[in-house]
Amino acid sequence: MDRIFTRDWDKPQGHLLSVYEEAGGYGALKKALSMTREAVMGEVKAGNLRGRGGAGFPAGVKWGFMAKDDGGPRYLCINADEGEPGTFKDRYIMERSPHLMLEGAAITSFAINAHACYIYIRGEFYSAARRVREAIDEAVKAGHLGKNIHGSGFDLDIHVHMGAGAYVCGEESALIESIEGKPGKPRSRPPFPAAVGLFNRPTIVNNVETIAAVPSIIERGGAWYAALGTPGNGGTKLYCVSGHVKKPGIFELPMGTPLREIIFTHAGGMRGAAPLKAVIPGGSSTPVLTPQEIDVKMDFDGLKAVGSMLGSAATVVFDDTACMVRSLARLAHFYAHESCGQCTPCREGTHWMAKIVDRIESGKGRAGDIDLLDDVASSIMGNTICPLGDAAAMPVSGFLKKFRVEFEEHVTTGRCRFPPQALAPVKTDRAWV
Amino acid sequence: MHPPDGTVPEEGMALTFSDKAEAEIKALLPRYPAGEAALIPVLTLAAQEYGALTDDVIDLVSTRLGIPPTRVLATATFYTMLPKKPVGKHHVQVCTNIACSLLGAEHVVEKLERKLGIRRGETTADGLFTLSEVECLGSCGSAPVMMVNETFHENLDEDAIDRVLEECRRG
Ligand SMILES: Cc1cc2nc3c(=O)[nH]c(=O)nc-3n(C[C@H](O)[C@H](O)[C@H](O)COP(=O)(O)O)c2cc1C
Ligand code: SF4
Ligand code: FES
Numbered sequence: 365m366d367r368i369f370t371r372d373w374d375k376p377q378g379h380l381l382s383v384y385e386e387a388g389g390y391g392a393l394k395k396a397l398s399m400t401r402e403a404v405m406g407e408v409k410a411g412n413l414r415g416r417g418g419a420g421f422p423a424g425v426k427w428g429f430m431a432k433d434d435g436g437p438r439y440l441c442i443n444a445d446e447g448e449p450g451t452f453k454d455r456y457i458m459e460r461s462p463h464l465m466l467e468g469a470a471i472t473s474f475a476i477n478a479h480a481c482y483i484y485i486r487g488e489f490y491s492a493a494r495r496v497r498e499a500i501d502e503a504v505k506a507g508h509l510g511k512n513i514h515g516s517g518f519d520l521d522i523h524v525h526m527g528a529g530a531y532v533c534g535e536e537s538a539l540i541e542s543i544e545g546k547p548g549k550p551r552s553r554p555p556f557p558a559a560v561g562l563f564n565r566p567t568i569v570n571n572v573e574t575i576a577a578v579p580s581i582i583e584r585g586g587a588w589y590a591a592l593g594t595p596g597n598g599g600t601k602l603y604c605v606s607g608h609v610k611k612p613g614i615f616e617l618p619m620g621t622p623l624r625e626i627i628f629t630h631a632g633g634m635r636g637a638a639p640l641k642a643v644i645p646g647g648s649s650t651p652v653l654t655p656q657e658i659d660v661k662m663d664f665d666g667l668k669a670v671g672s673m674l675g676s677a678a679t680v681v682f683d684d685t686a687c688m689v690r691s692l693a694r695l696a697h698f699y700a701h702e703s704c705g706q707c708t709p710c711r712e713g714t715h716w717m718a719k720i721v722d723r724i725e726s727g728k729g730r731a732g733d734i735d736l737l738d739d740v741a742s743s744i745m746g747n748t749i750c751p752l753g754d755a756a757a758m759p760v761s762g763f764l765k766k767f768r769v770e771f772e773e774h775v776t777t778g779r780c781r782f783p784p785q786a787l788a789p790v791k792t793d794r795a796w797v
Numbered sequence: 798m799h800p801p802d803g804t805v806p807e808e809g810m811a812l813t814f815s816d817k818a819e820a821e822i823k824a825l826l827p828r829y830p831a832g833e834a835a836l837i838p839v840l841t842l843a844a845q846e847y848g849a850l851t852d853d854v855i856d857l858v859s860t861r862l863g864i865p866p867t868r869v870l871a872t873a874t875f876y877t878m879l880p881k882k883p884v885g886k887h888h889v890q891v892c893t894n895i896a897c898s899l900l901g902a903e904h905v906v907e908k909l910e911r912k913l914g915i916r917r918g919e920t921t922a923d924g925l926f927t928l929s930e931v932e933c934l935g936s937c938g939s940a941p942v943m944m945v946n947e948t949f950h951e952n953l954d955e956d957a958i959d960r961v962l963e964e965c966r967r968g
Binding site for chain 2: 437446447448449450451452454455486487488489490491521523525526527528529530531542543544545546547548563604605606607608612613614644648678680682686690691694695698701702704784785786787788789790791792795
């Protein structure tokens with residue numbers, strides 16, 4: 365299989381421009397600059413490249429929404445906030461193949477006619493930010509970025525902007541607010557960023573992985589890229605697998621690879637004798653699946669069909685030593701902590717949910733708590749400014765639907781029969797395959 | 798503190814940025830069409846210079862960027878990585894989110910609490926360590942994970958935790 369993201373990850377100095385150029389790097393940018401903007405966008409549309417930040421919106425289509433060029437500034441923002449629990453791919457792209465992202469950024473900026481691009485990197489990713497800054501310097505020196513790129517007359521400045529600790533800033537309008545120096549509180553839409561975005565100008569926000577896929581599409585064509593995946597879900601995908609498996613890590617596989625194959629072939633199956641109990645397929649907000657449901661194709665449509673979501677393809681695997689109530693409590697606290705507080709259902713609801721799950725977990729659950737929890741979750745759904753509210757409610761509904769018995773058992777027996785998880789790191793020699 | 802000309806400030810004199818920080822701010826500003834966009838990077842710099850964003854540091858940032866102090870404060874308080882009070886020399890942040898908790902993150906925190914003699918959220922009396930419990934650090938495939946200042950420590954086992962603390966104490 366063609367490896368798009370991980371091609372250079374095994375090379376000792378794979379992050380350097382010289383290595384990237386040796387493998388043909390920045391050739392796609394030169395090619396794009398000789399094409400029309402519409403043709404570049406057309407290839408990306410034909411490739412069925414869907415956004416890898418979670419929602420799966422077709423990238424080429426989104427670019428097409430950019431407001432008409434009035435000669436004023438237009439921006440590209442790359443979302444490198446990577447905060448969805450379970451997700452750990454964008455940091456690797458930035459540390460190991462920064463030029464892939466930068467070349468993608470240059471091609472995308474050309475396609476939407478933006479002359480400034482901000483890479484919003486989460487505050488904790490010091491080493492990734494260092495790598496990206498070094499790569500920008502290398503690329504500017506070599507004429508791949510900056511003024512009059514490769515004699516095309518196209519100018520582009522790329523800036524790193526570090527976050528400062530707030531999960532909600534991964535939401536695209538909060539990210540924009542954050543770059544503007546404000547608290548990361550999502551904006552209500554419309555208008556969408558493509559009309560009124562960063563500094564009130566037309567803006568596209570794309571995930572790191574989405575952007576890093578772009579050079580390969582221009583180099584080898586949209587039809588080639590589309591054929592790598594399933595209908596409507598082009599390309600390869602970086603699947604992040606964590607939890608109770610033998611070989612956790614990042615696996616670059618075709619879009620639509622069955623979840624069972626990802627867990628049992630690529631990630632080596634369960635780490636011990638305990639059998640599989642549950643799988644969160646696409647990051648903490650995506651509804652949990654049971655072992656009977658893992659023959660699903662891991663693409664946007666396959667997971668939607670079973671009532672879950674591909675999200676950021678962050679697969680968390682639980683064996684039957686895990687307490688589902690305790691696990692949900694952990695997630696509920698996360699969302700309560702990260703709510704920006706703008707909407708009442710999200711601000712109040714996330715805290716109620718955390719409190720009720722805690723009560724059940726500690727054995728003090730009351731009759732009616734489970735239904736109450738379910739009610740709170742459904743009253744958040746669809747009633748908030750940004751999807752964080754839904755993201756907090758969905759795991760709750762999902763856990764209650766699939767593992768209700770375990771919640772009932774906690775309430776009726778007044779105790780948890782699962783011991784705490786022992787310290788059990790998995791020693792892998794490297795984090796990707 | 799740190800007036801650009803190197804003179805010693807008088808009591809009650811407003812704070813200033815060091816020459817190094819001032820140079821960084823000068824490099825930052827042209828990257829944005831509006832000065833306010835430099836606020837988070839400048840607050841990050843200010844926290845590095847002064848250890849915490851106390852009222853007089855907020856005033857310094859407000860004056861330097863020409864942004865009202867209330868707006869500076871609103872942003873400073875929103876972000877968890879902008880410290881309102883000083884943290885220890887080694888800030889130990891343990892992820893206890895879902896993937897790490899499945900592989901024993903709670904044990905990591907408890908062990909650190911025992912070894913450092915403090916609870917999560919506290920700083921040791923000698924100011925050497927602050928222990929924090931944090932959300933997913935984006936390294937779930939190498940769980941359990943903690944960060945000490947700018948460095949990730951992954952696949953933590955008993956020995957690794959001991960070793961990291963020893964290295965901090967030595968260096
Ligand atoms: C609460 C919340 C957090 C998000 N966090 C991220 C993130 O860390 N990284 C990301 O790329 N997208 C994140 N998103 C999705 C973004 O809003 C946006 O859809 C995405 O960056 C668009 O890029 P894409 O079309 O390439 O996927 C988040 C959304 C929400 C609601
Ligand atoms: S849903 Fe939650 S995070 Fe999103 S805007 Fe409302 S309060 Fe803020
Ligand atoms: S859950 Fe600990 S790093 Fe992601």
